[in-house]
Amino acid sequence: MPDDLSTLRARYDAVVVGGGHNGLTAAAYLARAGRSVLVLERLDHVGGAAVSERPFPGVDARLSRYSYLVSLLPRQIVEELALPITLRRRRYSSYTPVGDGGLLVDTASAEATRASFPSAAEHDAWQRFYAMTGEVARRVAPTLTSPLLSRDEFRSLVGSGEAWTALFERPVGSVVRSTFEDDVVRGVVATDALIGTFAAVDEPSLRQNRCFLYHVIGNGTGDWDVPVGGMGVVSGALRDAAVAAGAVIVTGATVTAIDPASGEVAFTSRDGASRAVGAGHVLAGCAPSTLAGLLGTNPAESPEGAQLKLNLLLTRLPRLRSDVDPAAAFSGTFHVNESLTQLETAYAQAAGGAVPELPPCEIYCHSLTDPSILGPSLREAGAHTITLFGLHLPARLFRSDNDGAREAAVKATLASLNSVLAEPIEDCLALDADGRPCLDARTPVDLEASVGLPGGHIFHRDLSWPFAESPDEVGRWGVETEHPRVLLCGAGARRGGGVSGIPGRAAAMAVLGV
Template identity: 75%
Template structure:
């Protein structure tokens, strides 16, 4: 997804002045650029890599293999239909028939969104009664009600905490999600440890936390995983994640934005109140450039913005907490899906989210080991198969042969485990994760791996340290920093957009904004609205 030569703008940007300069060409930066350019503003996007998209890209990671995988992020839930409509994005998002499958011993738990009867029977087989299925139905009916009422506010100025509580309209559900650690809630709600764990994973994806933390950052993570578009559904982007950012890039360019790739921002001077900001950047050949802007929209992480501000002697906008990612990402191409012990059709098992050793007890044990600086003995993870829903990312010969891609997202793999020995720790984490996966299959996953043109297994693994180097995420944190509640937490935030900083000309436009996290475009749109004075 390279910017075309025509979009590169004048060869010497030293004297240029734009209404807005966007730092970072990830999906949020592109969203901001598209909105601003459509409003008639002059916009320059500066991206240090040779392509736009950030962590929301598609790539062919395996030599000589015609398979375009969503390399980092992979599903879409939080992207509002409002943004898709307003920017006229030609996107197709497909719903998955099955919600999840969790193998347990010689059986498993299948949650079928298309059939309550199938789900009830599976719960009964696992737990011996209907009690947890009925509790599941009640619990997720509550989260669905919250999603319907709260998600529409995500594209509006911030409401107060009291206003958000009034919108939810159910004090018991409010306390459950917003005031009490999710661990206590799940233990009280469900009797079975596996059922508790399946629910708990949404509180831990990308967040290194104990389910019982008083900070409730695990609750905030859970909330963002269940509110998307008022349903909480996680959909498959047809064509892969690159189709999402490709559409955003095209919308920005069509509206008149200028995109420069291979342009690394080196400093941001916010300027005096009422004056232009200044942005220093270097091109791919190391030549220095400068540009003035009415607003600087930081599609990068707050920690990255602070470094850029410090380079000009300006005050930081973030906090002193170093971001820490907590995931292992493994991409695989298989010749076929693996067999399961209980004989469940692998198509049903892998069409939704496939949970690996994610009972609540297993999740807590893995967290304790990782917090102690050790790679968990039995790493919990979850898997999804893009090609069961959208085979278009495979070349014709792979489709005809029945090949499938699977993405494994490993939990409780914090950055601290990989800092001292990135390569050795990556190998050890991968080995432990594959052992964990094999423990719930009827055959080793290695038997199903395709080979690339060099005869190597089609398997790619990325740690938080890798993400830091690949796409500039500080600490490899996929949310840029811990998620925040999607409403104002102080009186001066009410009615604002959650993107403002201590510098009038500088706005957060990435996942580190108040309503950031996930592939959503919400912070990018919010930053554009703030810059436009909406």
């Protein structure tokens, strides 16, 4: 990354706005194809929300501070860019405390999983449902790195009319009620429709269904894997691939305007000077609403995120009420107060303007699968990291008083977690060098300020279906805008969403005319 801005060209084949993982993916593909590429990043580092940081002073723990697991990153992209990353599979899919027992989904033991379900019939329904989603994933995942299919083509590819109706036409809430009898099992399934999406499970728009779909189709399996070394390793590998191919990355560069006709990109550099470069194409790794502002138009939408992210460092794992090994329970997704009824209650309370009384959330322990993110002394002492993702905490609750609302949301969320443990999580918290508990909290408003996510929306805006919804989109890449020179390459593109690199690759393919 050059410090001497005088070495920059007056014009590049492509200027990428934003050095998040998608922007870096686009830069790597274009540079490898021989195009001149400039990446402009507002922060002093690249990676966007896919970074590893040490949030606790004096503590040798490098956490995936924002995004934390990987499912949608296609193996195709890893292979095409020769990314030296390792994604580790988790044996335990999930654990859900229920009274003094719990629902444990063990991918290595069908018998143990069946025994934890409330009935054999409920487990059979679970097996049938996820066999259906698994078959859909196997069929449609390969299309995510190809030009867009029409809706009819995509439906034909799905094949099963039952699967199409369940995933693409009926609200998730209706589907889980008709498929399962148990309220907890219903909720465990439905949570995948609500991660990063503030919606009722029965919402007619089906934006919750789109969220669910992206959570179950990654790489044809829907598995959510642990990035060894933390999420920063993924972005670091993409940065290295882009730079090795000749892309130029400038940090501390705040883009202020884009001329869609000429391709000129104006930005303010780290030294406060106003500068501009020309571009054959401008690839926007920022949110669509942010891009609209840079183009001088009014955003068509105001995205709103709806989550609380907590990072914790523990001296040990907390005790459970059941006899399940905490190492098994916390290595997968640990569901907290996420029955269907609890999800609906929390949504209603948040929609009414209040922090939910019992916020649903889910957690997992990265260090159980990958202890490399901890320093030697922490590993030897038995310390562990906890990542908590709280649902139904929309940005509107934090707008007027972010600090006060954050404190209230953290207090309610920890109380929610403690309600299913055998001891308070606070008793297990490590202390940083200043004697403060190792707890890092991020609201949607914090995400907006720190990593530029409008409204704190982790997907930049509501997810879209992964197929063309108008005739002119068929055969295109889902990144095009009304301006031929300007393309989306971030999570807000069609087939965007979580850490995937798919929009970045799609934008590069559109530029290259593939």
